[in-house]
Amino acid sequence: MSSSGQVLLDRYLKMGRIHPCILLVGPDKAAKLSAAVRMAKSLFCSQKSKELFCGECSSCQRIEKEIYPDLLLFKEDNEEALKVENVRDIIYQMEVAPLEGRAKVCIIEEAHRMNSASSNAFLKTLEEPKENRYFILTTTKLGGLLPTLVSRSLLFHFKPESEAVQFSTDEWSELEKMFGDFQTTKEIDPIVDFCEEKESALRFLQFLQVALRKQAMGEVGGSLFNPLSPMECTYKYQKTVELEGKLKSNANVGLLVESLMRQEFLK
Ligand SMILES: [Zn+2]
Incomplete structure (x- = not known):
């Protein structure tokens, strides 16, 4: 509800x-x-x-x-x-x-x-x-x-x-691995390449939203963004929702995702 x-x-x-x-x-x-x-x-x-x-x-x-x-x-x-x-x-x-x-x-x-x-x-x-x-x-x-x-x-x-989104186990693991690799290597290119198509970029953002929400709520499996606090996760969740809105009317999807990753997840 x-x-x-x-x-x-x-x-x-x-x-x-x-x-x-x-x-x-x-x-x-x-x-x-x-x-x-x-x-x-x-x-x-x-x-x-x-x-x-x-x-x-x-x-x-x-x-x-x-x-x-x-x-x-x-x-x-x-x-x-x-x-x-x-x-x-x-x-x-x-x-x-x-x-x-x-x-x-x-x-x-x-x-x-x-x-x-x-x-x-x-x-x-x-x-x-x-x-x-x-x-x-x-x-x-x-x-x-x-x-x-x-x-x-x-x-x-x-x-x-x-608009609640669902992920198959396979799709979730794939996205989770991609984001995990990014956190370890700080290498943005694989994510930017993945997000070249608007459809894929939206999936990636929805993945971030679900994962950030899980961690903000302290749910099981919600630890992808450690050591972010629940409040920081809530804040970054808002950022991904804002970007989702922009994606729908913007052609340069890869660039938008790249700037989100640099500003919010690369520190
Ligand atoms: Zn009362």
């Missing part, structure tokens, strides 16, 4: 230190909104135990009803919220001390609809983030957001479950 984006986000929330601006990317609006609300519950729940939140305390219930005072929620149907004067007002409200919780959270759905004036106003608050203030933005169009805003956010990609 939960996509890998949700699983990684939950894992991240359990680790505790939360980035001031989380950006949820993907085609499924409902999945992203529910992830954003889950995150708010995890920050405000008053009966947290092993789970991220209880779902039953007064905070959880009022978040569900969208009446919790320290949560500002701007859904897609609220076009007004994205105008620059309203963005300034949101920023002001976020600066005021929380009424109940330890924190304040602002969720803005489909944030790419902000114009440049609104985005710039918003960007200013991210440049000097206040403690315990969290923005959660969702978007179906990553390219519609200011690049500076994206670079100041922590991205979680929500891919539809139908």
Whole structure:
């Protein structure tokens, strides 16, 4: 039921230190909104135990009803919220001390609809983030957001479950061996040669995603990228998803894969 984006986000929330601006990317609006609300519950729940939140305390219930005072929620149907004067007002409200919780959270759905004036106003608050203030933005169009805003956010990609990939044992061992050899020899060419065809490059990226996710989740057999921490694996997972998006519209596949390998896996 939960996509890998949700699983990684939950894992991240359990680790505790939360980035001031989380950006949820993907085609499924409902999945992203529910992830954003889950995150708010995890920050405000008053009966947290092993789970991220209880779902039953007064905070959880009022978040569900969208009446919790320290949560500002701007859904897609609220076009007004994205105008620059309203963005300034949101920023002001976020600066005021929380009424109940330890924190304040602002969720803005489909944030790419902000114009440049609104985005710039918003960007200013991210440049000097206040403690315990969290923005959660969702978007179906990553390219519609200011690049500076994206670079100041922590991205979680929500891919539809139908895109879940399968590997035969043979194919998996072949890819695993290729990547293992690369780690030992630092020799990129075999991977670049393999990735010459777009189809193969996509398989290789999907292999990296599955393996990185396994290690981020601490699953059995997930040790290909040792000594990377779960957080580093999550970060590199996002990078491979970003590259997958670029591959679909770019002719020079080998070069893209080569730069990913150099930047993320050759250190
Ligand atoms: Zn609760």
